[in-house]
Amino acid sequence: MSQFPLSRPRRLRYTSSIRRLVSESVLTVNDLIYPMFVIEGINQLESIESMPDVFRFSIDKLIDEVQEVIDLGVHVFALFPVTPADKKTLCASEAFNPEGLAQRAVKALKQKFPDISVITDVALDPFTVHGQDGLIDENGYVMNDETTDVLVKQALSHAEAGADIVAPSDMMDGRIWAIREALELEGFKNTSIMAYSAKYASSYYGPFRDAVGSAGNIKGGNKKNYQMDPANSDEALREIELDINEGADMVMVKPGMPYLDIVQRCKEEFGVPTFAYQVSGEYAMHQAAFANGWLNKDAVIMESLLAFKRAGADGILTYFAKEAARLLRAK
Numbered sequence: 001m002s003q004f005p006l007s008r009p010r011r012l013r014y015t016s017s018i019r020r021l022v023s024e025s026v027l028t029v030n031d032l033i034y035p036m037f038v039i040e041g042i043n044q045l046e047s048i049e050s051m052p053d054v055f056r057f058s059i060d061k062l063i064d065e066v067q068e069v070i071d072l073g074v075h076v077f078a079l080f081p082v083t084p085a086d087k088k089t090l091c092a093s094e095a096f097n098p099e100g101l102a103q104r105a106v107k108a109l110k111q112k113f114p115d116i117s118v119i120t121d122v123a124l125d126p127f128t129v130h131g132q133d134g135l136i137d138e139n140g141y142v143m144n145d146e147t148t149d150v151l152v153k154q155a156l157s158h159a160e161a162g163a164d165i166v167a168p169s170d171m172m173d174g175r176i177w178a179i180r181e182a183l184e185l186e187g188f189k190n191t192s193i194m195a196y197s198a199k200y201a202s203s204y205y206g207p208f209r210d211a212v213g214s215a216g217n218i219k220g221g222n223k224k225n226y227q228m229d230p231a232n233s234d235e236a237l238r239e240i241e242l243d244i245n246e247g248a249d250m251v252m253v254k255p256g257m258p259y260l261d262i263v264q265r266c267k268e269e270f271g272v273p274t275f276a277y278q279v280s281g282e283y284a285m286h287q288a289a290f291a292n293g294w295l296n297k298d299a300v301i302m303e304s305l306l307a308f309k310r311a312g313a314d315g316i317l318t319y320f321a322k323e324a325a326r327l328l329r330a331k
């Protein structure tokens with residue numbers, strides 16, 4: 001027996017250049033997707049109490065903000081419209097209005113910045129009076145196939161407006177297949193689908209519902225009969241496999257940090273482009289700790305995002321995208 005340890009892992013941590021030489025994961029600006037909230041009007045900028053430093057932008061302001069973020073190197077944006085209350089209905093027809101807010105925002109962005117990628121949210125919850133993600137029957141149950149028919153119309157209206165990627169986020173069964181087929185038939189062969197394949201019925205979405213104004217609509221309700229049970233992991237793989245087979249180009253796991261095990265299993269099992277959403281609740285709890293001085297803001301933002309890369313994510317939707325891009329630039 002030698003009097004020294006045979007292996008000293010600490011040697012590889014001795015200097016910063018050695019640590020960088022052996023580091024296994026790297027976060028770059030190309031991994032970041034910036035989710036943004038859009039409102040009606042001109043010259044409007046609204047803050048969101050539960051999401052410090054995140055704003056709702058009217059389209060003109062959105063363009064200014066996107067320009068700033070492009071200058072920091074982020075080129076992919078996910079848009080979420082805030083629907084005025086008087087446009088919400090039981091049949092959610094505003095979702096596929098060619099002149100709707102989301103459609104106008106996509107058009108304006110793609111006209112101004114043809115090289116960015118715009119991801120649109122394909123789901124009905126911003127457009128229904130009850131805040132559920134679909135059409136409901138007399139018992140309040142969200143009807144799957146009837147909802148999918150509306151999602152198809154919504155996705156087509158987004159593609160027509162110029163969306164590069166449509167992202168169905170509602171967890172109806174079979175909607176990826178239906179949307180893919182419609183896109184093909186209507187000549188949108190190069191419009192990609194990013195499927196929210198494993199979206200959990202999570203309580204981390206609260207601040208997002210404040211941001212888009214659907215918290216009041218959903219009241220005491222929940223989405224447990226279509227979004228996934230946080231207890232399940234094998235089921236996530238089955239959901240992901242279905243979406244891949246139905247034509248998804250990319251898949252997503254959501255929320256992010258509490259579900260990194262799902263990200264890892266997905267990437268290992270399927271090797272497809274895999275994304276994770278660091279959701280509003282994750283953002284809010286980080287911001288709350290930063291505001292209290294309990295966590296170091298810059299370091300924790302970067303650590304939280306690197307963890308997604310280590311788990312196997314190809315990219316992250318994060319409200320910290322702008323801040324992270326700034327930090328990456330400063331490095």
Ligand SMILES: NCC(=O)CCC(=O)O
Nearest residue numbers: 169204205208279280281
């Ligand atoms: N369909 C998009 C979301 O539900 C986002 C959730 C969040 O950021 O909490």
Ligand SMILES: [Mg+2]
Nearest residue numbers: 171172173239
């Ligand atoms: Mg599914």
